[in-house]
Amino acid sequence: MYDVLIIGAGIIGTGIARELSKYKLKVAVLEKDTDVANETTKANSAIVHGGYDAKEGTLMAKLNVLGNKMYEELCEELSVPFKRNGSLVLAFNEEEKYHLKTLYERGITNGVSGLSIIDQEKLREIEPNVDLKAIGALHCASAGIVSPWEFAEALIDNSVENGVELFLNTEVLSIEKNEDIFTIHSSSGDFKGRYIFNCGGVHGDLIHNMIAPPSFKILPRKGEYFVLDKSQGKRVNSTVFQCPSKLGKGILVTPTVHGNLLVGPDAQDMESKYDVSTTGEKLEYIKFKGSHSIRDINFRENIRTFGGIRAESDRGDFIIEESSVKGFFDIGGIKSPGLSAAPAITLEAMKLLKNSKIELIEKENFIKPRKHKLFMNLSSEEKENKIKEDNRYGRIICRCEMITEGEIVDAIHRPVMATTVDGIKRRCRPGSGRCQGGFCGPRVQEILARELKEKMENILLDKKGSYILTGELKK
Template identity: 50%
Template structure:
């Protein structure tokens, strides 16, 4: 019997696991995919929002501002790339100027520090590559950028090293609400837990409905993106938004923590829950809309397109709290933007909610709240020399675009929550994330995964279940026919 079962290993589930693992509780995370961070967490704008967008008094406002501060702290503690680069919301006409003043007021009410309204000149001084027709902007110095999947992985790794169990490849098919506990049926087993945290992202309404009556529905909204080469990464130095509309925060242009440039997203409402394909029309819309911000993006330097699903619900705010049918079933649902920013604060709050619902537990004395994570490229020359002397695998560069060494791949494969796929390694070590998109390093990473984990070469998958890369071992065939 678990004290708590968290359903969903995205950024919200991971945050809840991180905070709950600090207490003397038996907890597990149940995830249908073969890795953590496989849904919205790995496909979003990767922005830490300052907190001027949400209406004051909402959960979104509360957790955004707290989350932004927490991410900064966690990123430093857990070796997660994060940069507080600040954001700009651009105004192009009088209506926009009115709107950014309104956002300024909201931000002040929400407690966002350091907001400023900038003139056109001040805006262009900060970002010379913007469209010169810009009339002014809202500057938020506390906004930032983060590697969302790395944050999620780091939180999960710390939870795992403190005793939280991860049940991957475990799609939940039924939940039975008994008197004092739940029985969760997955494709693999039956799991008993006193409390459930439902952090199932775009499937949160389905999961809730398995346990009782669900009073919300999720309507995923798809957003498509361009990710451009590092040679475009310094086109802007801040997260640059256009004015928000009813559909969301609109198309942004921003550097990423890896030094690339991200452009997107659009918003396609009522999307299917498993459709993350990009489309010509969607991408063309993104490029056309981004042209209002700057016309200097060179799309020939695009390295990847992707799309993700916002877990938009039929409610205006995040849905966080006990379900009507049971105080032991905590929904964390409808976590649309600013969900990534808010997630750590949501995780902290979930621990509180569970306590209010009767789950009392002391803090562990032995909680290990650090994560050792070496990134070769970020070391000084002296540190690199020392590291290779200690472990020569760090002298073997595997991914040449991002200078990722064999040492970092092995570090990922020997971590508390080791990946089994090429993309799993990619999300932890950065291999194949550069301009050649793994064209060069894929077979090499593939070989290291096979060797290190003892998986047959042909069984190694690219990403989710069913994504095998090769179909046949020709080395075992008789070639002398």
């Protein structure tokens, strides 16, 4: 019997789990995938928005601004890379310049800090490579960039350290309630609990409908992206947008916290909640639009393309509420600026729980997150000491990102173990460079098999069924 069951281990589910782990509660997180942060959280623009785009008075507007202010402290505490690089919305004509004033006024109403409308001269001072036709921009100094999957992984690691139980490969099949107790029937068996947080992302409406009458619908919206090599990472310093449309914030060009360049996404309304394919036609459109913002992007330096699904709700705002079934809380429709708002969404979710009859008693012995850095970010002296402690830190496995065997072994044995090649990639970056695992992938697979005491052919790339090997060619 659990006090709280959380369905979904994306940025919201892991954030709520970490907050709950501060209290004397029995908590479980159920995730249908092989790892946490494996859907929308791993496939988005990785931006912490300032908060000028969301309409005044919405939850999006309120929680974007509040969440943005929480990022520095949280990321410092959790050892997650974060940078306030600022953002720009470009104007190419007088009509768009007028729209910048609308965004500016909305931002001021929403409480956004660091907003200003800048002219051509100031724009080129900030971004020398911006398109010469741009005549001005809205500058938001408080916007930032983050690593969303590393954030979610750090949240769940610290949650598990503090007693939360995580069940991967656990798909929710049905939910029922008898008296005051919920029973979740899953692919891993039954789970009983007093309260449920539905953090099911693009599947949130389906989860809701298992226990309550339909009250919202999630409309999947796909976006495709280019990830360019670090040789292109300094084309921009800020996150650069074009004027937004009714489908979203448009094609952006942004550096990543790890030094790459990200271009995208487009916006495609989908029927499937699973289709994350990319197409030549859409990528050509993204390339065209991205080049309209920043001059001379060398798309031949592209190292990966990917697609992600946003959880667009038919309500047009975040859904953070108790359903018609008491004790069942929906945290849904968390599209952009969902990542930006995530820390504040977590606190709003806690308010729902506090308004119920549950007793919340803080732990006296809450374990704070351990501090860690990538080996390549250590000083020469720190590297030397690390190698003396464990010579595996002296063996480079991924030459593109300079990731050592010691870091890979550490990632495997974190509180939430990495068990797949991409799980390792998300935690410490082997395979994230120019060769995309072409050289280091087999070695990472060997290390996983050795540390997990598994056969090589049992090690997956990522999701269920994503086998890499089927057996030996010859004995």
